[in-house]
Amino acid sequence: MEDLTKLDPRFVTVTRIRTALATLPLLIAAFALEGADILPFGVVLIPVVLLAAFIIFRIPLRRYAARGYAMSDDRLRVVRGLLFHSDTVVPFGRVQHIDVDQGPLERAFGLSSLTVHTAGTHNASVNLPGLATEDAAAMREEIRAHIKRETL
């Protein structure tokens, strides 16, 4: 098997910000509960903060380590998943169309995600986030050059 290319390291930061936003309501609830003075100090707050810290700082790093991709002459390989691992290969000859997307957060960090669509029911779209915008554009051009002509 060929070596995998790592995603852009900025992907870790983006994922951290995203998970931080997702855990925010939980943290606020924990602080509110603490403020209400029903339970002894720290019974709720300390575990919640520890858990949130783990989710925000550790998990994105592990996710980043688990992800990777490889482009060869005729196929794109996308590897992902910490607990549920998946290793997908899409031959360029089966790509129907290609998307390059940028959310607001991704744009702030100069990242893009590349999505290739196939006609298959399983893996109808294969998503590869966390690419530097110029890399994503270059990959799109390369894949497109391989698609001989658009049909169907």
Add this chain to the structure above:
Amino acid sequence: MSEPAVPLGVPRQTDILSVFARGAGGVQSALVPMAAVFFGSGSSTASFGIALTIGAVIVGLMTLVAFVQWQRLTFTVGEQDIRVESGVLSRAARSVPYERIQDVSLEQALIPRLFGLVSVKFETGSAGKDELALAYLSEAEGEALRELVRAQKDDSEAPLSVEPGEGEIDQTAKAQPGEQLFAMGPKRLFTFGLFEFSLAVFAVLAGLAQYADSFIGIELWDADLWMEWLAGPGEYVSQLGPMAQVISVAAGLVSFFVVGSVTGLVRTFTRDWGFVLDRTAKGFRRRRGLFTRTDVVMPAHRVQALQIGTRMIRRRFGWHGLKFVSLAQDAGGSSHDVAPFAKLDELRPIVRAAGFAMPEDTLDWQRSSRAYRNVGMWIDALIPALIGIVILGLAAFSGIEEIDGRWGFALIPFAFALFLAVRQAFLWRYARNAIDETQVYRRTGWLAPSTAVANRVKLQSAEISQGPIARWRGYATLHLGLAGGAFAIAGLPLDRAHELRRAVLDSISAKDFSELT
């Protein structure tokens, strides 16, 4: 037969008769409110009149709506596309280019059939829901439209391949009626119907009974009422002695089987009456149906994979069914039934016509990993086994009167756990996979095995996925991307998964998607 010419580029309307067909269809939806009014107003002669009036009003309204809609709906058969403009208050215009039309199918439900009308459906492979349909055209017009779309499609798809001189040869090829691949006569349908034994009718009856409950005002679920009713004949039966009781139980069982068989027969006959599968120049053409007659054509190159299945009992008599997997939808199902009930030898020519091959005996069938089997057995047995342990614990320590000391109860969940584990072992034993130069094979099922055959070149992607347990025990699931279906082989040893994927990917890369269609 002189087919009416289809004028190009002119906005046209559907057949005026469709207004009446839709109105007549309204009778169906008027029945329930009519019944409600009839029973609700005391079931007298006067209420019968009211009910009839209400029915007439509903049908009249539906006819009126159908008329207004009919007036506002036009379709245009253009050079590049078919356009439909519709809508009374809000207008909608849709254009479907010929290249996107996978196929045109004609469908006749009972009422339109009486009027000699067909509904024309344009399949675009857009997940089935959003298909364009014209309801209704006259039979001849529908047929003409279908021919025209097919001709247009060929022109737009392969403008270079047809040389000027060959046009006429092509025309004669089209006119050929096609070779019959498979058909089911009444005798075959009868056998098929018997195997389609179904108790669905009992579920329907139970549902109806509940519905009738609120109308008739009899409490059907009131046990006392039944006791009273049964007291007469019931007592009589109990006095007859054991012999008569055995006979009455037997009679009950017999009627049970008769009802189930009749249901199966009726369903089979209405669905598959006059089943004919032809191989025409355009692809496979299937016609079937007693009340709703359907006529579906599927180009042979659109067949992505095959499914050969059977059931527990019919398998002992050598009956199998064949389905084609493709992007087009078939009556709600994702695969096309091309031979629902046939001997394996009858399937062979159909499979060959689709450009596939039946699994041969020389194939190197391989099993999934043993670790996968063991994990499956443990997981399946886990929950009933835990329940059994809890019952044992209760029997020993709880002191609850009902269960204290009754160890035997725990046997039930334990037996169930054992059964599930044994079942997994057998499923593993019979699940196989194989690969040859052109195809990938997957066999699943223990008592009712089914085989899926996919063309290596027609696959879209390949994925190896592993959950936490799979990674720990070293097996993986191989998902092959198939247009219009799923093709996954579970529990492969990791090496085998990689080997299969490598082989499939090499075949895929050798041929571009555009060469497939």
